[in-house]
Amino acid sequence: MQKHTFTITMFAGMAVLAVLAQLGVINQYLQSVIMLMGVNIILCSSLNLVNGYMGEFSCGHGGFMCVGAYASSLVTVLCFSKNHILGAPLLPDSLALLAFPLALAAGAAVAAVAGLVVAVPSFKTRGDYLAIITLAANYIVISAIDNLEIIGGPRGFMGMNATVNAMNDLVQIPWMLLWVLGGTLFSVWILRRFVSSTLGKGVPAIAQDEIAAEIMSVDTNRMKLIAFMLSSGLAGLAGGLFAHILGYVNPHSFDIMKSTEVMVMVYLGGMGSLSGATLSAVLFTVLLEVLRPLEIWKWVVIPLLLILLMQFRPEGIMGNKELSDLFPKLKKYYSFK
Amino acid sequence: MEFFQHVLNALQFGSFYALIALGYTLVYGVLRLINFAHGDIFMVGAYIAYFVAIMLLGADGVAAGAGLSPGLTLAITVPVTMILTSLVGVTLERTMYRPLRRKGADRLYVVITALMAGLILENGNLALLGASRKSFPELLQKVVWTFGGVSVTNLKVIVIVAAVVVFGLLQFIVTRTKIGMAMRGISYDKFAIPLMGIPLDTIIVFTFILGSSMAGLAGILFAMSYPILEPYMGALIGWKAFIAAVVGGIGDIRGAIVGGFLLGFIEIGVVAVFPSTLRDLFAFSVLLGILWLKPTGLFGVAKTTKI
Numbered sequence: 001m002q003k004h005t006f007t008i009t010m011f012a013g014m015a016v017l018a019v020l021a022q023l024g025v026i027n028q029y030l031q032s033v034i035m036l037m038g039v040n041i042i043l044c045s046s047l048n049l050v051n052g053y054m055g056e057f058s059c060g061h062g063g064f065m066c067v068g069a070y071a072s073s074l075v076t077v078l079c080f081s082k083n084h085i086l087g088a089p090l091l092p093d094s095l096a097l098l099a100f101p102l103a104l105a106a107g108a109a110v111a112a113v114a115g116l117v118v119a120v121p122s123f124k125t126r127g128d129y130l131a132i133i134t135l136a137a138n139y140i141v142i143s144a145i146d147n148l149e150i151i152g153g154p155r156g157f158m159g160m161n162a163t164v165n166a167m168n169d170l171v172q173i174p175w176m177l178l179w180v181l182g183g184t185l186f187s188v189w190i191l192r193r194f195v196s197s198t199l200g201k202g203v204p205a206i207a208q209d210e211i212a213a214e215i216m217s218v219d220t221n222r223m224k225l226i227a228f229m230l231s232s233g234l235a236g237l238a239g240g241l242f243a244h245i246l247g248y249v250n251p252h253s254f255d256i257m258k259s260t261e262v263m264v265m266v267y268l269g270g271m272g273s274l275s276g277a278t279l280s281a282v283l284f285t286v287l288l289e290v291l292r293p294l295e296i297w298k299w300v301v302i303p304l305l306l307i308l309l310m311q312f313r314p315e316g317i318m319g320n321k322e323l324s325d326l327f328p329k330l331k332k333y334y335s336f337k
Numbered sequence: 338m339e340f341f342q343h344v345l346n347a348l349q350f351g352s353f354y355a356l357i358a359l360g361y362t363l364v365y366g367v368l369r370l371i372n373f374a375h376g377d378i379f380m381v382g383a384y385i386a387y388f389v390a391i392m393l394l395g396a397d398g399v400a401a402g403a404g405l406s407p408g409l410t411l412a413i414t415v416p417v418t419m420i421l422t423s424l425v426g427v428t429l430e431r432t433m434y435r436p437l438r439r440k441g442a443d444r445l446y447v448v449i450t451a452l453m454a455g456l457i458l459e460n461g462n463l464a465l466l467g468a469s470r471k472s473f474p475e476l477l478q479k480v481v482w483t484f485g486g487v488s489v490t491n492l493k494v495i496v497i498v499a500a501v502v503v504f505g506l507l508q509f510i511v512t513r514t515k516i517g518m519a520m521r522g523i524s525y526d527k528f529a530i531p532l533m534g535i536p537l538d539t540i541i542v543f544t545f546i547l548g549s550s551m552a553g554l555a556g557i558l559f560a561m562s563y564p565i566l567e568p569y570m571g572a573l574i575g576w577k578a579f580i581a582a583v584v585g586g587i588g589d590i591r592g593a594i595v596g597g598f599l600l601g602f603i604e605i606g607v608v609a610v611f612p613s614t615l616r617d618l619f620a621f622s623v624l625l626g627i628l629w630l631k632p633t634g635l636f637g638v639a640k641t642t643k644i
Contacts, residue, residue, distance in 0.1 A: 057445065057448070117625075120629075121625075121628065121629050121632070124632045125628065125632040128365075128371060128583065128587065129583060129628060129632055129633060129634070131371070132579070132580055132583045132628065133625060133628055133629075135576065135579075135580065136580060136621045136624055136625045136628075137625070139576075139617055139621045140617075140618060140621045140622055140625065142617075143615075143617040143618035143621065144618055146614060146618075147612075147614050147615055147618060256572075256576065260452060260456070263449070263452075264449075264453075267446075267449050295464075296460055296463050296464045297460075297464050299456060299459075299460035300456075300457050300460050300461050300464060302456075303453035303454070303456040303457045303460075304453075304457060306449065306450075306453045307433060307450050307453045307454065307457075310437065310442070310446045310447075310449055310450045310453075311433075311436055311437065311450075314437075314440075314442050314443070314446040
């Protein structure tokens with residue numbers, strides 16, 4: 001029983017959150033902050049796989065998020081809302097609950113395929129040159145969507161609210177909050193399973209020494225392919241959730257600033273630590289909200305904090321340790337790998 | 338004739354990219370550090386030029402203006418801006434990069450610091466000076482020469498000549514002088530160089546002075562060509578110049594020039610044929626293709642890694 005404490009607490013916490021939101025104890029603003037937190041956790045932990053565990057320097061995570069956001073929004077808008085270009089809804093509203101996770105999965109899958117743009121060059125390229133490829137990939141995605149008039153181009157794309165409303169019509173509970181919590185849990189769980197599996201041990205091996213890893217029979221190309229696709233796929237999932245929280249997407253909200261933001265979170269939390277990534281995503285979201293009254297000075301204070309962090313604790317909050325490494329007694333309370 | 342007009346425009350745009358890319362490549366060549374703040378140093382350079390120019394001209398309602406003539410103002414603005422901009426670069430080096438280097442921190446942490454320094458420059462500027470755009474005073478009487486349908490302004494010629502001269506100068510410094518030899522030495526082995534009696538920090542500061550003053554020069558020329566200044570002007574052009582430097586083979590001066598002009602030609606070429614919104618898409622796709630085929634850039638040399 002003790003071994004399941006952590007899992008039970010987590011699900012209970014989620015249920016409590018949902019009930020509180022349902023009863024209106026937490027207001028809309030707080031709910032949206034929690035949902036943003038979830039999205040940031042997914043982004044941060046997925047980028048941590050590439051930048052932290054694999055030791056690459058990917059600075060185009062926003063691009064994959066953008067691909068996922070547009071792909072899943074396109075599916076839901078096509079299915080459930082009336083759009084003057086894409087036509088009448090294809091599916092009845094009653095199927096919304098079933099179709100929404102599929103739409104999210106579709107977004108993630110398309111983003112994972114987009115991850116190939118970075119994964120394939122990474123076979124030959126490393127370090128700074130790979131960083132440029134990710135950067136260019138981000139620009140290409142934004143620029144391509146800017147030029148697609150059918151999905152709104154630079155004006156953005158909307159109509160996702162219809163799906164959320166359709167779900168609310170079926171059962172009136174805070175659906176988006178539940179989806180975000182579920183998605184967050186799924187992402188952290190799958191990343192945790194991956195990096196602690198025998199296969200996933202190859203990822204830190206690449207970070208330490210690629211050639212040595214290859215000699216030790218790690219199929220480095222395959223590892224890179226998996227890591228990049230998993231990372232960008234989860235970013236796509238985060239994008240899909242983000243798009244449906246806001247009900248509106250604009251290509252320029254996924255530009256290099258977004259990628260920088262995610263990078264900040266990764267290095268704040270510590271490279272190669274999932275609990276660090278989660279912690280820093282939560283902290284960073286709270287920090288952004290707390291510093292909101294500072295307006296534009298916010299973006300002076302946050303970089304300054306990170307510079308100070310780099311000077312005095314460059315490994316981030318957690319370094320490459322997990323929470324359970326720092327507090328070994330925690331290990332009693334969970335059983336998952 | 339339209340073709341030659343496009344070529345001229347491409348040369349002008351390429352010159353801006355090349356001037357900024359040179360700063361990236363110099364610092365990278367010596368320190369193996371991507372100085373992500375460089376694009377914003379270019380922006381700061383343009384702003385410094387603006388303030389120096391209006392101070393000297395007495396334009397824009399500045400009471401303390403010296404009321405000099407535009408020509409004299411330009412002659413003073415260029416060196417003053419280059420010196421002040423290089424001070425900004427050196428300040429970044431002294432306060433942020435050097436302490437990290439002393440601690441022997443991983444290269445990555447320095448890169449993050451650089452990225453954050455860029456954000457501070459951008460947003461600090463926005464917070465201090467507000468979002469209103471500044472319009473740069475006209476310092477140079479515009480002269481248009483026309484050769485058989487191709488019109489050239491004197492500014493365009495100055496920009497292109499400046500890029501070529503700077504390239505020649507830097508190539509000379511790096512390959513022919515003692516300090517250049519020291520710079521190449523540091524990039525080869527950072528630990529052996531101090532043992533040879535070469536002051537490491539002095540050489541690095543010199544590198545930052547060179548790179549930042551070129552960014553300052555690019556800032557003035559850019560502000561004169563496109564006289565609207567805004568805090569984010571350095572971000573996009575900086576990233577693009579950086580990509581140009583990498584495509585040329587980062588760390589190589591010839592690479593920066595070739596990459597910069599290549600980017601200029603691609604962008605103008607795309608705009609000449611397709612709608613201008615497709616410019617970034619094509620430019621970045623071509624550059625991605627080049628990196629795909631030649632992973633270390635056009636002039637870059639692949640290093641063999643030992644276990």
